[in-house]
Amino acid sequence: MEQYIDYLRDILENGTEHADRTETGTLRVFGRQLRFDLNAGFPLITTKRVWMHGVATELCWFLSGGTNIRPLLEQGVSIWTDWPLKRYRDVTGDDISQDDFEQRIIEDEVFASKWGELGPVYGKQWRHFEGPDGYVDQIATLVERLRESPGSRRHLVSAWHPAQTNRMALPPCHYAFQCFVEGEPGDGRLSLMWQQRSVDSFLGLPFNIASYALLTHMLAQQADLTPHQLIFNGGDCHIYTNHLDVVHEQLERTPHPLPTLNLTPRDSIFDYTIDDITIANYEHHPALRAPIAV
Incomplete structure (x- = not known):
C-alpha cells in the first residue's frame, strides 16, 4: 500500500488550503488515481487498522437497498x-x-x-433508481449483464441522481462505478473502477478502497470471473486540517503485507451477510482516530 502513502504525501506537498462546507478546512488537490492488483492481496490499509466489520456491514446494507x-x-x-x-x-x-x-x-x-x-442515498439509487418509466435495480441489472454480455461497455452503476441530491443527508461522494471484463465467464477477469467527487483521504478513502474491493470480489463470484484490478479516480482529494497530525504519524509507519479475503459463495449477490466475509492474516499498525467532518 505504498501508493496510498505516496498519495497522502502528494496532498501534503502539493495541496492548497481551502475552506469547505463543514467549516473544518482542508488541504486539497484535484484529480488523482490509484490502482490495486487484487491478485496481490486484499487492499486493506495496514499502516492503521481499518474496521472491516464496518466496511462489510455497510456494503451489505447498500446492497439491501437500505437508507435508514x-x-x-x-x-x-x-x-x-x-x-x-x-x-x-x-x-x-x-x-x-x-x-x-x-x-x-x-x-x-x-x-x-x-x-x-437518510433520504435516497446509495442503497436507494443502487437498487431503486427512479426514472420516468419506474424504478431500475442497477445491481441486479449489472450482475445479469456481467453474466450474459461480459464484453458490454455498459456495466455502469450511478448513485448520483441530480433531482434527488437535495433530499439526501449527504449526496454521494463515491457517485458511480464501472466494471470491465476481459474474457468470458469461467476464465475471464473482472476489474472495477469507481469515481469519487469528494475524498476524505484519511478517514474515508481506506474504507472506500476496502468496500469496492469487497464488491469486486462479490460481483466476480456471481459472474464466475476472477477479480483483477481495482481503480480509484478521485476529484477533490483532500486531508482535513484537523487530521494533519495523525496523517504525519501514519506516514512514519511501514506497511505490512496485504491480507487475504475469504468469501463464502452465495446464490445471489443480495444473499451475502457479514458472516460470509472474513479477512485472514491482517497485520496492521494500531488504530489512528480523528473526528469526522459533518
Whole structure:
C-alpha cells in the first residue's frame, strides 16, 4: 500500500488550503488515481487498522437497498449516525447524546422511521433508481449483464441522481462505478473502477478502497470471473486540517503485507451477510482516530 502513502504525501506537498462546507478546512488537490492488483492481496490499509466489520456491514446494507441507519446500529455500526443526529438536534433543539439517540433508533421503530432516515442515498439509487418509466435495480441489472454480455461497455452503476441530491443527508461522494471484463465467464477477469467527487483521504478513502474491493470480489463470484484490478479516480482529494497530525504519524509507519479475503459463495449477490466475509492474516499498525467532518 505504498501508493496510498505516496498519495497522502502528494496532498501534503502539493495541496492548497481551502475552506469547505463543514467549516473544518482542508488541504486539497484535484484529480488523482490509484490502482490495486487484487491478485496481490486484499487492499486493506495496514499502516492503521481499518474496521472491516464496518466496511462489510455497510456494503451489505447498500446492497439491501437500505437508507435508514437502524439496521447498521443493530449490528454495532455507527458510521452514518452523525448526519441524522445533527438533523435531530437542529430540528428539535434537544442536545441528546449520540449513545441515547442510537438507543432510541434501535428500540423505537416509529422514532427510527422519522429520525434514522437518510433520504435516497446509495442503497436507494443502487437498487431503486427512479426514472420516468419506474424504478431500475442497477445491481441486479449489472450482475445479469456481467453474466450474459461480459464484453458490454455498459456495466455502469450511478448513485448520483441530480433531482434527488437535495433530499439526501449527504449526496454521494463515491457517485458511480464501472466494471470491465476481459474474457468470458469461467476464465475471464473482472476489474472495477469507481469515481469519487469528494475524498476524505484519511478517514474515508481506506474504507472506500476496502468496500469496492469487497464488491469486486462479490460481483466476480456471481459472474464466475476472477477479480483483477481495482481503480480509484478521485476529484477533490483532500486531508482535513484537523487530521494533519495523525496523517504525519501514519506516514512514519511501514506497511505490512496485504491480507487475504475469504468469501463464502452465495446464490445471489443480495444473499451475502457479514458472516460470509472474513479477512485472514491482517497485520496492521494500531488504530489512528480523528473526528469526522459533518
